[in-house]
Amino acid sequence: MTAKLLPTRTVAKPWGCDTLPAPFAAxxxxxxxxxxxEPDAALPDLLVKYLFTCEKLSVQVHPGDAQAPFGSRGKEECWLVLNAEPDARLAIGFREPVSAEAMHAAALDGSIEHLLEWHGVQAGDFFYLPAGTVHAIGPGLALIEIQQNSDITYRLYDYGRPRELHLDEAVAVAAGEPHPPAMRRRLGEQESAVLVDGPHFRLERLCGLPDAGLAARFPAAALVVPVRGNVTAGGLAVAAGQCAQVSSLRDIGFDPKGEALVAAPI
Incomplete structure (x- = not known):
């Protein structure tokens, strides 16, 4: 088995934070x-991020593979909430069905924010967002995002910040409908679970030691993201705040009191 730490890229954002939780620093x-x-050539299709918010993100949407510009992939993504301040919220999908014309008009006058379904969140909440899901993230949150490796974002509304909007492109790919309840859940503090099983990737949350079938469910290269405690792989120690790419999940040492995410493309 081979294992390597993936290098990181720190990305400044107008909605970001000047103080980050350990082990990160701004x-x-x-x-x-x-x-x-940063994705490796052996696993180019997946991207893992930490997100830290002190202001609202834009109201935005991502295209699917069939809608993405030629030569690029779409973006389906999911979020696991790590920390949430009181009253922190996420918006995913609309409260009621919205036509393309109404969505466009609401983006122009800013009322689109109030058409979205906002969810109060806490640590352990999980959301899967199919491509075409209109969404926004509020302040006071720390998340892990697992996504298709694509950075195509169409902004519908940005609270007056001087960044480009993409109304025509966004409305063309957006699903003007509520987010399916089956695509979100609240996890227990020590709950291991299969979080995503396709169509683009598989993702599991492991609390404590995994069951004997883990390697069979991830038969090829995978990404391992410790959230609490350390993981050892091929003689490599992987700490919370790091991400390792491993050629196999056989003989990996998981912390019996720890938490980790394991992801691989399908």
Whole structure:
């Protein structure tokens, strides 16, 4: 078995934070919104990020594979909430069905924010967002995001910030409908679970030691993201805040009191 730590990229955002939770640190004078783990050539289709928010993100949407520009992939993603301040919220999908024309008009006047379904969240909440899901993230949150490796984002509304909007592209790919309840759940503090099983990737949350079938469910290369405690793989120690790419999940040492995410493309 081979294992390697993926290098990180620190991404400043207007909605980011100047103070990050350990083990991360924001450079002086910068507001960091995302920590990316750079994909390796052996697993180019998945991207793992940490997100830290002190202001609202834009109201936005991502295209699917069939809608993405030629030569690029779409973006389906999921979020696991790590920390949430009181009253922290996420918006996913609409409260009621919305036509393309109404969505466009609401994006222009800013009322689209109030058409969305906002969810109060806490640590352990999980959301899967199919491509085409209109969404927004509020302040006071730390998340792990697992996604298709794509950075195509169409902004519908950005609270007056001087960034480009993409109304025509966004409305063309957006699903003007509620988010299916089956695609979100609240996990117990020590609950292991299969979080995603396709169509683009598989994702599991492991609390404590995994069952004997883990390697069979991830038969090829995978990403391992410790959330609490350390993981050992091929003689490599992987700590919380890091992400390792492993050629196999056989003989990996998981912390019996820890928590980790394991992801692989399908």
């Amino acid at each position: 450079p002086a004078g910068e507001r960091i919104g995302e920590i990316w783990f």
